[in-house]
Amino acid sequence: MGTLLEVEDLTVWLATRNGPRKAVDGLSFRVDSGEVFGIAGESGSGKTMTAMALLGLLPHAARTGGRAVFEGRDLLAMKPRELRDVRGRSIAMVSQDPSTSLHPMLSIETQVTEHMRHHLGIGRSEARGRAVELLSTVRIPDPERALGAHPAQFSGGMRQRIAIAVALACEPRLLLADEPTTALDVTVQAGILRLLDRLRRERDLAVVVITHDLGVMSAVADRICVMYGGRTAEVGPRETVLTHPRHPYTRGLLDALPHPEGGAAALRPIPGSPPSLGAVPDGCPFHPRCAFAVDSCRVDRPEPVLIGSDHRLACPPDPLGESA
Amino acid sequence: MSALLEATGVAVEYHRTGAPPLRAVDHADLTLARGEILGLVGESGCGKSTLGRAVVGLQPTAAGEIRFDGRPVAPLGLRRRPPGMRGLQMVFQDPYASLNPRRLVGDQVGDGYLLGGTSKTEARRRAGELLERVGLPADAVKRYPHEFSGGQRQRIAIARTLAAEPSCIIADEPISALDASAQASVANLLVELVRELDMGLVFISHDLSVVRQIADRTAVMYLGRVVEVGPTRQVWSEPAHPYTKALISAVPRADGAGVLPVELPGDVPDPSRPPGGCRFHPRCPVALPSCAHDDPPLTILRDGRSAACVLAK
Ligand SMILES: Nc1ncnc2c1ncn2[C@@H]1O[C@H](COP(=O)(O)OP(=O)(O)OP(=O)(O)O)[C@@H](O)[C@H]1O
Numbered sequence: 108m109g110t111l112l113e114v115e116d117l118t119v120w121l122a123t124r125n126g127p128r129k130a131v132d133g134l135s136f137r138v139d140s141g142e143v144f145g146i147a148g149e150s151g152s153g154k155t156m157t158a159m160a161l162l163g164l165l166p167h168a169a170r171t172g173g174r175a176v177f178e179g180r181d182l183l184a185m186k187p188r189e190l191r192d193v194r195g196r197s198i199a200m201v202s203q204d205p206s207t208s209l210h211p212m213l214s215i216e217t218q219v220t221e222h223m224r225h226h227l228g229i230g231r232s233e234a235r236g237r238a239v240e241l242l243s244t245v246r247i248p249d250p251e252r253a254l255g256a257h258p259a260q261f262s263g264g265m266r267q268r269i270a271i272a273v274a275l276a277c278e279p280r281l282l283l284a285d286e287p288t289t290a291l292d293v294t295v296q297a298g299i300l301r302l303l304d305r306l307r308r309e310r311d312l313a314v315v316v317i318t319h320d321l322g323v324m325s326a327v328a329d330r331i332c333v334m335y336g337g338r339t340a341e342v343g344p345r346e347t348v349l350t351h352p353r354h355p356y357t358r359g360l361l362d363a364l365p366h367p368e369g370g371a372a373a374l375r376p377i378p379g380s381p382p383s384l385g386a387v388p389d390g391c392p393f394h395p396r397c398a399f400a401v402d403s404c405r406v407d408r409p410e411p412v413l414i415g416s417d418h419r420l421a422c423p424p425d426p427l428g429e430s431a
Numbered sequence: 432m433s434a435l436l437e438a439t440g441v442a443v444e445y446h447r448t449g450a451p452p453l454r455a456v457d458h459a460d461l462t463l464a465r466g467e468i469l470g471l472v473g474e475s476g477c478g479k480s481t482l483g484r485a486v487v488g489l490q491p492t493a494a495g496e497i498r499f500d501g502r503p504v505a506p507l508g509l510r511r512r513p514p515g516m517r518g519l520q521m522v523f524q525d526p527y528a529s530l531n532p533r534r535l536v537g538d539q540v541g542d543g544y545l546l547g548g549t550s551k552t553e554a555r556r557r558a559g560e561l562l563e564r565v566g567l568p569a570d571a572v573k574r575y576p577h578e579f580s581g582g583q584r585q586r587i588a589i590a591r592t593l594a595a596e597p598s599c600i601i602a603d604e605p606i607s608a609l610d611a612s613a614q615a616s617v618a619n620l621l622v623e624l625v626r627e628l629d630m631g632l633v634f635i636s637h638d639l640s641v642v643r644q645i646a647d648r649t650a651v652m653y654l655g656r657v658v659e660v661g662p663t664r665q666v667w668s669e670p671a672h673p674y675t676k677a678l679i680s681a682v683p684r685a686d687g688a689g690v691l692p693v694e695l696p697g698d699v700p701d702p703s704r705p706p707g708g709c710r711f712h713p714r715c716p717v718a719l720p721s722c723a724h725d726d727p728p729l730t731i732l733r734d735g736r737s738a739a740c741v742l743a744k
């Protein structure tokens with residue numbers, strides 16, 4: 108498996124009333140072809156802004172720093188035109204709410220074939236044939252008939268499947284899925300997760316799944332990056348991060364989950380709440396909420412360092428490490 | 432033990448112009464005791480919120496009976512709530528929508544006391560106490576809702592509900608809009624309040640794992656009906672209804688094992704045209720031929736819980 112996307116020191120400044128503020132601050136990760144890479148963290152940790160930066164879809168007056176090399180080219184240095192070409196063709200996006208990614212007034216056919224015809228230069232009937240195939244790939248019943256329908260005629264889960272079909276239209280190498288199942292029932296979520304897993308196996312598609320739900324992460328991701336305050340807390344293989352977390356924040360997120368076997372014990376929340384934009388504390392961004400913080404945590408900015416096979420940790424005191 | 436809240440055979444219909452009425456809840460039963468937490472789960476659109484609103488009298492019923500503290504709950508008409516019904520309160524998913532952005536938090540929480548006939552200064556003082564009780568700083572009284580995070584706003588909404596001194600709260604997805612950590616702390620708060628004040632709580636949620644952790648009993652709804660209800664531990668470890676089983680297997684676990692959850696194929700049918708026979712039969716993995724025409728009622732099983740399935744004994 109080769110590296111498909113290499114993000115280095117990604118920084119995103121958003122324009123606020125008080126001037127530019129960092130929503131993402133020096134994030135680095137790589138995505139291999141055909142893998143599912145997960146980005147986890149509480150809301151406001153910068154997950155969506157990371158995806159938007161890669162797609163060149165940041166809000167007005169935002170600036171970026173660092174590099175994001177995709178198939179040999181830096182996405183952050185591309186002209187808007189070039190980026191438009193990559194977007195929709197090699198990199199596609201699925202968002203939380205299918206009603207925002209699908210146009211309510213356009214037929215399913217128009218939406219699935221639009222990019223194909225634009226990017227691949229194929230004719231109407233060929234595009235239509237491909238659209239039928241795609242809709243059956245994502246398991247829309249009676250795809251021929253679905254082409255003539257409008258989004259409102261489908262349930263939320265079906266709409267998300269159609270949004271995935273639209274994203275897959277030009278056979279992208281990378282799919283960015285931002286909270287793709289957050290708005291769905293668990294029963295429907297299970298179907299979408301299975302679909303994403305099948306697509307990456309059958310199509311050698313790499314998927315970046317962004318979610319705050321560690322259960323979803325555990326089901327589909329090969330590797331996981333846990334973000335906090337716009338930075339990497341910990342990144343590594345799924346099993347390592349979820350069964351032997353080394354960052355106190357990852358540990359806290361896992362401890363806050365209901366116990367899988369239920370029981371009468373109280374839930375264990377992380378005290379405090381995540382920082383808001385422009386109010387990320389100095390030193391380790393997690394220090395005000397961390398039970399293990401020492402003096403240096405308030406001053407020194409931790410950088411992710413390799414602590415095991417493909418496992419990086421941004422917590423120098425490493426209180427959950429073996430030696431501690 | 433007599434029930435604090437008892438709903439029997441409740442039906443709720445939404446009237447639509449140019450279409451037959453939509454029966455969103457059809458013959459649903461619920462009971463709740465003091466000091467008890469009842470989790471109400473089911474897929475989107477199955478009627479959880481509608482049933483929740485009906486039992487507090489915010490939604491007229493088409494059939495059935497609802498009793499709170501032994502008295503019938505009448506739907507809220509144009510007139511004020513009868514005093515006996517102030518003990519029955521509702522908490523909603525979006526705390527921001529239920530708080531007034533332009534009024535001080537202390538005044539909004541104190542409203543409940545004013546309605547109960549308390550003086551203004553006394554209402555303020557007690558509002559401060561309640562805000563501290565739900566885990567907010569004392570100065571929250573003099574601040575506005577937008578100055579708080581989502582989790583804190585939900586605490587404010589809960590404090591406001593507590594000012595009515597309720598003995599029963601219906602909470603409709605009270606933590607669904609919050610981050611995992613805030614979810615845990617608000618869920619803990621609700622559990623503590625129920626135990627401390629000996630209240631009843633109906634906790635409506637689509638998050639099954641939270642319900643499993645905090646509910647004493649769990650009721651599972653499908654297409655307007657309660658299809659299984661019983662002690663949480665029983666319902667989860669040995670679901671009696673195939674739908675309950677499907678819901679449980681669809682929950683992904685954060686155990687790092689990389690196991691995909693089990694899919695329940697098909698969509699929830701249109702509630703205006705529910706399938707004949709058992710309502711779950713088109714999606715049921717173990718349906719018998721007879722399920723297409725026999726509609727099983729909610730029946731008490733050997734172990735004391737109830738389920739609506741021919742296979743449940
Ligand atoms: N005001 C309304 N008018 C007409 N139909 C409605 C109305 N409110 C709800 N319904 C319908 O009634 C059914 C039950 O809705 P309800 O909101 O009670 O479901 P729910 O279980 O709370 O779902 P969710 O998990 O999405 O909150 C649905 O089919 C819904 O579309």
Ligand SMILES: Nc1ncnc2c1ncn2[C@@H]1O[C@H](COP(=O)(O)OP(=O)(O)O)[C@@H](O)[C@H]1O
Pocket residue numbers: 121122123130148149150151152153154155156157166382383384
């Ligand atoms: N359009 C915007 N304008 C200003 N701030 C924003 C905007 N979008 C997001 N933010 C802020 O940027 C930070 C990161 O946001 P986001 O990437 O959306 O987080 P996540 O997806 O992890 O929840 C947050 O503090 C958020 O409030």
Ligand code: SF4
Pocket residue numbers: 354355356391392393394395397398399400401404409421422423424425426
């Ligand atoms: S660096 Fe310090 S404050 Fe940050 S997580 Fe590690 S121990 Fe806690």
Ligand code: SF4
Pocket residue numbers: 672673674709710711712713715716717718719722727739740741742
């Ligand atoms: S009654 Fe039949 S269709 Fe309904 S849940 Fe039981 S087995 Fe399935």
Ligand SMILES: [Mg+2]
Pocket residue numbers: 154155156285
């Ligand atoms: Mg986001």
Ligand SMILES: [Mg+2]
Pocket residue numbers: 479480481603
């Ligand atoms: Mg609802």
